[in-house]
Every structure is written in structure tokens, then in C-alpha cells.
Amino acid sequence: MANNVLLNNVAHQNLKVITRFGAEYGDSVSNALVFPTEFVELQKEYPILFKQNSDTKKYQAVALLGLSQGENLFLDPGLRTGWAANYIPAAIAKGPFLIGRQSQDSGKTNTPVVHIDLDHAKVGHDDGYPLFLEHGGNSPYLEHIASILKIIHEGVAIQDVMFKLFSELDLIEPVNIEIDLHNGEKHRLVGNYTINEEKLIALGGDQLEKLNKLGFLPLAYAVITSMTNIRKLTEIKKSKK
Template sequence: MASAPNPTLPLLYNELVPLNSNQHGDWKGRATDKAPWVAKQHAIPLTVEEFPLAQRDYPIVFSVGERPVPLALMGLNEGVNVFFNDDGSAIGTPYIPAYIRRYPFLLARLQQDSDNLSLCFDPTSDLVGQFDEGERLFADDMQPSQHTQALLDFCEKFEEAGNRTGLFMEELKKHDLLMDGEISIQRRDAPDQPFTYRGFSMVNQDKLRELRGDQLRTWNQNGLLPLIFAHLFSLSLMSTIFAKQVDMGRGPINANMFNGAAAQPAETPIVDGQ
């Protein structure tokens, strides 16, 4: 059984240890078509590069707090995910966010006063270990294998995308475009009793319309404006998620969408390199 989530680590991760040839020279990584670690997660962080694909399946919203991040909603209530079965198998063929595909690996700082990042992994996952099957993490000369190099490359690209996502969020905050979100959805069998969901942020369309033309042109040229529209268009999928929850017998519930910062990923973690 996996250990309880560590609130100081990013979402999904229970522990982190640096990958090294001394301890993990004979370890292997294995692939899977199931992600049980995400089955009970209703919101997963997104990078801006993923907006065009993610907005086809998920409402894209933003977390609340001082450092909001984009989130793909997989359910409207905590613990409800309408895109994954309990065993982690996908329902249909939704876009799988890179945050999910990265697990159990990520880049972390081994020392607080250093900007160098090292490849680490969650040892509570059953995807890395001393298996008979799988891809070797280190070659015979104890150098990282091609598989590990590919993992490192993926994690590095994710970090770069995360930095660009941070710049996007800074632009939204700079122009005061984020507002507290609220979505009301009516059931056909109870039209007078709408179900209201809160606890997230969204772009304020009134303020967006008030922006100067030169600012909008700049955002259109650098690709930021299409990202905003992808977010706004995706919000219509809220009712789709709601309907799926009803069909699954897992809603509706009149409650905040989020409880505190449950869906807020931590900053780049610092782990003990020993």
C-alpha cells in the first residue's frame, strides 16, 4: 500500500529519492497502461503548451492563491475523476497531461543553495525497482541508459514548459485578469435547484474586453491570446463533466471544487541527496 501523500511534495508524489548508480545500478523502469495514482485526483496541473489538446477534453481553470497554476479538471468534486477507472485505466481516449506521464520521475534540487536539478523518483511507485522485466536505468558501465536519458529529457522539457507557464500566469496577474470562479449547473430533473461550484480562478472576460488594442495585438502575436481563449472555450465542458458524474452516480454535490490548496503542486522540491 502506498504511504500517505506528503503535503510538502508535488501532487501525486509520496516520497522522493535521487536516482544514482550506487543504489539503483540494477534497477529497471517498466511501462504501464494504467495510472491508479491519478484515479482519485479531480484536478491535474497543465503547462501552456498543453492547452490546445487539453481543452478538447477538460475544463481548464486556475488554482487560487498567490501562485496560481493552470489545472485540467477531471471531476468537479475532490476524489471524483470521470476520465479514469479506479484501477487507473483511462475511460475512452482523453488527452493525458504531461504531469501524469512524468510520474514517478521529476527534477529536484539536492541542495537548497544550488540551482542544479537532479533526476529523482517516487520509490513508493511500482514502476521502478529491481524487476526481471523492464528497461534498465543504467548500462553495464553504470552510465545512464538510453531509457534514463529519455526520462531526463522529458523532465527537462517539462521544467522548461513550467517556466513558460509561470510567465503566462504572471501576465494574467499583471493585468489583473484573474477572478474567483463560480459555475452554476442545473439538472433537468431539478431546474430550480442549480448546483454551484467554486474554489477556482478564471479569466475575467469583462476586463479582457477592456484591454488596450496594442496589448491584445502583442498577445496575439506571441501566442498568449489563443491560450486565454482555449481556457475560456473549455469552460463549457463543465456541464459535460457534471453529466458524467451524474451518470456514474458520483454527483452532484453542492460544495467547493477545491479544499484549500489540494490541487496546487509544490515548487521544485529539495530532497536529501544522501
């Protein structure tokens, strides 16, 4: 169970966080939640898929990391970081940190602040990188975490608007992924959605202008382009056999 607390440089002056990724830290996941603010980087490494909440009918984007439950093909204990890709999804890269809200001005405003899960496997006092400098101030590592949390915070703020417009333009379609590893092992991934490229190309000028003005047109193409990474996942899976 998480033990989330507001991070501060007095109570947590000597706290350290391990920056490696591995199964022992809970990173063995077959997909990770991702956000529009990182689509351009993600599409270079992972397939970006959409999933729909059966209750709310809202969409959420995920990066596909493996072909089986609990399989993360990008984990590599032989590497310094433990992760075999140039970009790591923000929801995983943030480690034990998360965004909280702090009430200010007698409750009139809520400011985003950094929280940390003190019971996370990466958190301790012996191993890892310090969060604060010896004589005060944030460490470079904590500044890096702040930039990752900003990606998530800004992505959450725009994702509902993006998916609403994608839906209004009828761009979202279901996609079934079937993978044959040529050794008798087959994988079929269902319940996912993507962008229909033909419908995107067929949009009128006003519709394309609206997508582009809001910054969503390149994100739609990033999703389409990312699907070529399914072949990359297949090759990684074969190499591990």
C-alpha cells in the same frame, strides 16, 4: 512518505515502472496542477481553471478531472492505459518521477536532473517497463518521461510571468460552476478563476501585441475554450451513474 533519489543507470538498472493509471496508484484526484506549456493540449479534454494561493496571492492552473473530492472521471480500468483521454496532464503522466537540481561548477550552476520516488506504488522490479536498456542508455519509456518533465520545467519557468500579465490586464475573474445532473444531485464548485473573454476582446492593440509576443494570447483563448469541457465532464458523470 516519498523516497526521492537521483536516478542513475547503475543503481536502478533493473528498476521498472507501471505505466497504467488507476485509483490504486493514487490517481483518484478531482484536479491536477497544469502548466502553460500544455494548455493547448489540455483544452481539448479538460476545463482549465485558476486557483489563487491565499497566502502568496499567486495563481496556479489546474485541470478539472471530477466534480467531487477524490473523483477522477477519466479513470477507466477497462482501457489499456486506464485513462479515457488522449492527453494526460503532465503532473499525473510523470508518475513517480520529478525534477531535481544538481549543483555543478562548484555550486555556480544548478542543472535539472531526474529523480524517482522509490516508494511510489508504480515502482518495482517485477511489473512495468524498464527504465534503462540492457546494454546501457535510456529506454524509450524514460525518454518519454524526460519529455513530460520538460513540459513541467518550462511551464514553471513562465507561469508567474503569464499570470502577472493576465492580472495587470485585469483578465482574471472568479467563476462559480453549478452543475445539475437532473437526478437531484447538484455540484457547486467555488474558489476558481478563469479568463474574462469580453475584457480580452476589448484589449488595445499594444496590449494584444504584448500578449501575443510573449505567447500568452493563444493560452488565454485555450483557457476560455476549455470551459466547454464542463459539459463533457457532466456527461461522463451521468454515464457512470
